[in-house]
Amino acid sequence: MWVRMKKLINDPDDIVDEMLDGIVATHPDRFRRLPDTQVLVRDDAPLDGKVGVVSGGGSGHEPAHAGYVGDGMLDGAAAGDVFSSPTADEFEELIEACDSGEGVLAVVKNYEGDVMNFETAIELVEMEGTDVETVVVNDDVAVEDSLYTSGRRGVCGTILVHKAAGAKAAEGADLKEVQRVGQKVIDNVGTMGMALTSCVTPEKGEPTFDLGEDEIELGIGIHGEPGTERTDIMRADEITEELTTAVLDDLDLDEGQEVVTIVNGMGGTPQMELFVVNRRLQELLDDHGLETWDAWVGDYMTSLDMAGCSVTICAVDEELKELLSAPVNTPALTAP
Amino acid sequence: MWVRMKKLINDPDDIVDEMLDGIVATHPDRFRRLPDTQVLVRDDAPLDGKVGVVSGGGSGHEPAHAGYVGDGMLDGAAAGDVFSSPTADEFEELIEACDSGEGVLAVVKNYEGDVMNFETAIELVEMEGTDVETVVVNDDVAVEDSLYTSGRRGVCGTILVHKAAGAKAAEGADLKEVQRVGQKVIDNVGTMGMALTSCVTPEKGEPTFDLGEDEIELGIGIHGEPGTERTDIMRADEITEELTTAVLDDLDLDEGQEVVTIVNGMGGTPQMELFVVNRRLQELLDDHGLETWDAWVGDYMTSLDMAGCSVTICAVDEELKELLSAPVNTPALTAP
Numbered sequence: 115m116w117v118r119m120k121k122l123i124n125d126p127d128d129i130v131d132e133m134l135d136g137i138v139a140t141h142p143d144r145f146r147r148l149p150d151t152q153v154l155v156r157d158d159a160p161l162d163g164k165v166g167v168v169s170g171g172g173s174g175h176e177p178a179h180a181g182y183v184g185d186g187m188l189d190g191a192a193a194g195d196v197f198s199s200p201t202a203d204e205f206e207e208l209i210e211a212c213d214s215g216e217g218v219l220a221v222v223k224n225y226e227g228d229v230m231n232f233e234t235a236i237e238l239v240e241m242e243g244t245d246v247e248t249v250v251v252n253d254d255v256a257v258e259d260s261l262y263t264s265g266r267r268g269v270c271g272t273i274l275v276h277k278a279a280g281a282k283a284a285e286g287a288d289l290k291e292v293q294r295v296g297q298k299v300i301d302n303v304g305t306m307g308m309a310l311t312s313c314v315t316p317e318k319g320e321p322t323f324d325l326g327e328d329e330i331e332l333g334i335g336i337h338g339e340p341g342t343e344r345t346d347i348m349r350a351d352e353i354t355e356e357l358t359t360a361v362l363d364d365l366d367l368d369e370g371q372e373v374v375t376i377v378n379g380m381g382g383t384p385q386m387e388l389f390v391v392n393r394r395l396q397e398l399l400d401d402h403g404l405e406t407w408d409a410w411v412g413d414y415m416t417s418l419d420m421a422g423c424s425v426t427i428c429a430v431d432e433e434l435k436e437l438l439s440a441p442v443n444t445p446a447l448t449a450p
Numbered sequence: 451m452w453v454r455m456k457k458l459i460n461d462p463d464d465i466v467d468e469m470l471d472g473i474v475a476t477h478p479d480r481f482r483r484l485p486d487t488q489v490l491v492r493d494d495a496p497l498d499g500k501v502g503v504v505s506g507g508g509s510g511h512e513p514a515h516a517g518y519v520g521d522g523m524l525d526g527a528a529a530g531d532v533f534s535s536p537t538a539d540e541f542e543e544l545i546e547a548c549d550s551g552e553g554v555l556a557v558v559k560n561y562e563g564d565v566m567n568f569e570t571a572i573e574l575v576e577m578e579g580t581d582v583e584t585v586v587v588n589d590d591v592a593v594e595d596s597l598y599t600s601g602r603r604g605v606c607g608t609i610l611v612h613k614a615a616g617a618k619a620a621e622g623a624d625l626k627e628v629q630r631v632g633q634k635v636i637d638n639v640g641t642m643g644m645a646l647t648s649c650v651t652p653e654k655g656e657p658t659f660d661l662g663e664d665e666i667e668l669g670i671g672i673h674g675e676p677g678t679e680r681t682d683i684m685r686a687d688e689i690t691e692e693l694t695t696a697v698l699d700d701l702d703l704d705e706g707q708e709v710v711t712i713v714n715g716m717g718g719t720p721q722m723e724l725f726v727v728n729r730r731l732q733e734l735l736d737d738h739g740l741e742t743w744d745a746w747v748g749d750y751m752t753s754l755d756m757a758g759c760s761v762t763i764c765a766v767d768e769e770l771k772e773l774l775s776a777p778v779n780t781p782a783l784t785a786p
Contacts, residue, residue, distance in 0.1 A: 120646040120647060120663075120666075120683065120757060121646070121686075121723055122646070122686040122689060122719065122723035122724070122726055122727055122758075122759060123685070123686050123723065123726060124685045124686050124687055124726070129722065129726060132686075132725075132726045132729050133722050133725040133726055133729075134725075135729045136724075136725030136726055136727070136728040136729035136732075136747070137725050137728075137747075139728055139729055139732040139742075139745060140725075140728060140745045140746070140747055141745075173722065174720075174722065176720065176721035176722045176725070177721055181721070310456040310457070310458070311456060327456075330456075347456065349459070349460045350457075350458040350459050350460050350468075351460055353458060381720040381721075382718045382719075382720065382755065382757070383458065383718075383755070384510075384512065384717040384718065384752060384754050384755045385512040385513055385517070385717075385749065385752070386465065386469050386509065386510065386512045386754070387457055387458035387459065388458070388472075389468075389469040389470075389472030389473050389476075389512070390458055390459060390460070390465060390468045390469055390472055391458055391472070392472040392473075392475055392476060393468050393469075393471045393472035393475055396472075396475040406475075409475060409476045409477075410476070411472070411473075411476055411781075413721065413749075416720060416721070418720050418722070419718065419719070419720045419757070421456060421718070421755070422458075423458060441786065443786060445747075448784040448785060448786065449784060449786075450777065450779060450784065450785075450786045
């Protein structure tokens with residue numbers, strides 16, 4: 115079935131498959147797609163003597179997660195259908211492909227499907243003797259117990275978990291240490307998002323939720339799940355204040371604390387607007403006596419073509435600064 | 451005046467100013483904004499003994515051009531108002547700030563305003579003894595003599611010119627050599643774009659052009675200028691074939707030729723869809739007996755929030771491969 119709509123798409127049933135082939139085609143020497151799966155791993159996985167770091171989840175959040183596969187970050191990622199968890203079988207194949215014998219850290223966004231299927235997969239691989247540890251990312255400060263979630267949702271902060279854990283694994287640390295730094299990010303990060311428009315899933319071809327001409331939604335999830343408040347559209351500065359305040363209230367940081375920030379686009383937001391948000395975010399942090407150590411702006415964890423953004427703030431110490439600035443070479447994130 | 455619309459924006463009159471501050475805020479140690487201008491330069495510009503490489507143009511094409519300022523690429527960039535050329539005065543200040551005495555290469559996209567204002571600026575700085583050479587990028591194969599252009603338009607291929615010229619300058623080459631490699635890219639690159647939707651300028655708050663629910667426009671310019679054909683929406687594979695064929699017909703490459711490709715998002719297009727286009731693009735190149743040496747996918751030269759994409763193909767030899775893969779460290783492009 116080909117739904118006639120304004121997307122660069124062939125058949126909605128094929129979009130994840132074709133996207134994955136399109137990702138591999140950017141770096142055919144660096145990626146391997148496991149046969150008959152939606153799992154991408156480094157072509158050289160598993161890496162001798164290195165703990166594997168893997169993640170995965172529904173598609174529609176690109177570049178998460180396949181875009182973060184490479185040196186210094188993930189060894190592999192499983193892609194579910196759009197906004198659907200990968201299967202337990204796919205998580206199992208992913209973990210097995212990335213285990214060199216040193217064990218594997220699974221970075222799981224807190225959604226019921228992902229958590230359940232990763233758990234099933236882990237039970238299976240552990241029976242075969244593979245060590246697996248898990249960290250569950252739940253950085254979204256907007257709501258407890260959302261549409262697909264018990265507890266808080268895992269959103270853009272996940273990228274910092276990938277980065278820190280990936281860097282620690284690249285150093286040759288053992289599984290417990292890699293897990294520890296992943297959890298350390300989780301313990302220190304918060305995110306709050308907002309939508310100007312709904313996303314449109316390829317399958318349905320219509321908005322996931324209705325938002326009036328002059329309305330925005332604060333606290334939106336990355337699948338278009340309801341947020342905390344639907345309100346009249348505000349100026350960018352006011353929106354930035356709402357998002358930033360919500361995160362800072364949750365984190366409760368001491369004055370002088372160093373932070374890394376992400377202004378993340380939801381997929382349909384031009385960079386011009388993200389930079390306008392970043393400008394105000396940095397002013398607000400300065401007003402709060404916080405020190406921005408690094409500021410990221412771009413599309414890191416998206417929601418298909420949704421227009422909107424999220425603000426992520428993560429408190430960093432010397433260890434996290436070293437890990438977050440360590441060399442990385444992936445399609446979506448590169449640092450010398 | 452605050453237009454009530456679905457953008458992350460304060461006052462449309464302030465959006466470029468606030469965007470530039472937001473860019474500087476990502477790397478305050480790396481950028482300097484020239485006082486009372488919309489010009490960003492490297493904080494350490496001019497670099498002793500190095501030819502300066504500069505560019506600029508209307509805003510709304512982010513990350514072009516400020517996102518490409520940094521090691522191995524541009525020394526500075528002037529940002530005009532949205533879809534308007536920077537002034538001659540701003541180009542003059544840009545060139546002066548980036549001249550260490552070794553001269554400056556100006557990379558100009560072929561739009562009448564940019565060409566005219568850069569020319570005026572160059573006359574002024576040459577009177578002060580600064581050597582300037584220019585390359586004019588005109589990679590858009592869609593149309594001759596468009597709304598703002600005599601000859602072909604300069605679009606996404608400009609990024610490859612920035613990269614090659616910037617790498618050559620970083621090597622310590624002289625001005626003529628830096629110009630030569632910039633022109634070499636121009637002589638070997640072609641681009642064709644398409645729009646699923648119009649962009650909406652902050653000032654007007656309404657679509658720049660009308661496109662029906664089931665229509666797309668092929669050959670669109672990056673300001674929403676008319677293209678070659680308005681047609682019913684097609685499958686992504688067919689759209690990719692239209693774009694790729696137009697570029698290949700223009701370039702007329704020999705079998706076995708190595709190329710670098712860019713699938714460029716127009717600002718409102720999620721990465722998922724760009725990867726679907728890249729998949730088909732690579733198949734088509736393979737069918738034509740061409741060898742993809744490197745494949746880029748992402749938002750490199752945008753048109754505000756327009757949904758759509760462009761396909762760029764550039765024939766490369768050993769020299770261009772070396773320059774295009776040389777180390778670079780800018781907000782929008784980083785390679786180790």
